[in-house]
Amino acid sequence: MSYLSPLLNRAGAVQAGGLDAGVASHYGDPNREQRLLAGYLGKPGTAVVDLSHRGVVTVTGPDRLSWLNTLSSQELTQLAPNVGTELLLLTVQGRIEFDARVVDDGESTWLIVETEEAAPLAQWLNSMKFTLRVEIADVSAEWAVVGSVAEVPEWDKFLAWVDPWPHIGAGGYSYAAIPEDKHPGLERPWREHLIPAAELVAVVGERPLAGIWAAEALRVAAWRPRRGAETDEKTIPHELDLMRTAVHLSKGCYKGQETVARVHNLGRPPRRLVFLQLDGSLHTLPAAGSSVILDDRVVGTVTSAAQHFEMGPIALALVKRSVDPEAVLTVDDDGEKYPASQETIVATDAGQVVGRQTGFLRAPR
Missing domain, CATH: 2.40.30.110 (Aminomethyltransferase beta-barrel domains)
Incomplete structure (x- = not known):
């Protein structure tokens, strides 16, 4: 049965399609919703976005972070509670299979993914756990995701993933043509709150809602790639500037690492x-x-x-x-x-500059 958010009962709600089927594209006034979400005239945003169709997978157990570290592109062994990061699970050829938003609460690691990714991600993780002390669960039905630009102080009791974009993470590398302090993503300090699905309507209450159209406009303006939109079956991280937030270049081996390193060092995505x-x-x-x-x-x-x-x-x-x-x-x-x-x-010479710096490529005459 297809998911339908209870917040679609809000006046003016028009359901979205595609990746965002099941939640509202807008509530009657997309431009106003966008201003309320982003904030304007120096005021912080007050609106939130219903993302309750998103998939949520949990990994619990004492081996969870070290295990995820061996599987993914991200260094996770020292991940502190309540710190948001991003990981990629790649094919042997370095192509993106899963792109997960990651936050740990000290007991469980929470992976927020696109709707259709939760079940296959949980299934794949279960196939890889062997004798390790981890338990994987698709908890999408029990938990709802709600996005915002501004902090929501009343929601401090709820776990939230804070998007690291566009900051260059430890072990990351920018492929952008502009410096980090000029990046338009700085204008979108995005966060996604994990709220019990049964409490979604009560927790949101009368707070202004913005639709997916508003959230997507801010994402596009921030140059933030999205799995299922900017990706296809051939996408590698370098093409989307995901090396800045989702890849640690100095961590141990993982599936797809050879391609990641080769393209980074030799250039030419x-x-x-x-x-x-x-x-x-x-x-x-x-x-x-x-x-x-x-x-x-x-x-x-x-x-x-x-x-x-x-x-x-x-x-x-x-x-x-x-x-x-x-x-x-x-x-x-x-x-x-x-x-x-x-x-x-992504700069036209992305990767080639790295190659020249590390001696893999000859500088042009």
Whole structure:
């Protein structure tokens, strides 16, 4: 049976589809909801976002952090309680299989994932535990996730994952073309609260709600990649700048590490994430999957598009690494054409600079 959030009973709620089926896309006024979520005129945000469709998996037992450390891209052995981090589970070829938000409460490690990932993640983890002292459970039905930009003091009793993005974690590396202190993600200090599902309506109470449309607009503006949106079956972390928050380059072996190290040291991830400022004259947004065109050639794909309350229509796209970062692109959505100026997220020489610094590549003459 498909999930339907009880908060869809709030006045004006319109259900979302795709990755976010089961919660509200908006409650009647997306731009106002976005302002209430983000905060404006110097005021902190007051709205929260219903993410109760998200998957939640717990790992308990004394071996949980050391065990997850051996499986994932992230260093977890010293993870302190209530500190948010991110881990990737990769294929042997270094492609992203799972992307989990991670927070530990001192007794259990909580993994927040996209809706359809919870069951297969729990199943895979159970297949890997062998004789270790860990217990894995898909607790998605018992726990609801609620997102916010601002802190919610009344919810201090609830465990929350605080997004490390865009800060470069220990062992991480930025592939962005701008320094950390200029990164637009700093304007979105995102957190996801874990609330007992049975208490969701009572805990949210009369607090203003913002829909998924508002949350996605802020995510796109923050250049924050999302599993299932910016990823496909070929995605490696380097292409999305996930090396900054989800990969520890000095930890021990894990599946996919060879590819991660090779691309990092030798350079040239095949694609790179870009931010697009779209022409707003059509008063519509291109669909995810729309082609990105340069000189009549398809050079990439739109992964997410949103209407930002200040910037207007914006998008994230994956393009070929070699695309000129100064070029004006065109997004083609089944014949509807959107001129698009691009802003570099992952630098065109990402990885190659690392290779030159470590001696793997020769500097160009």
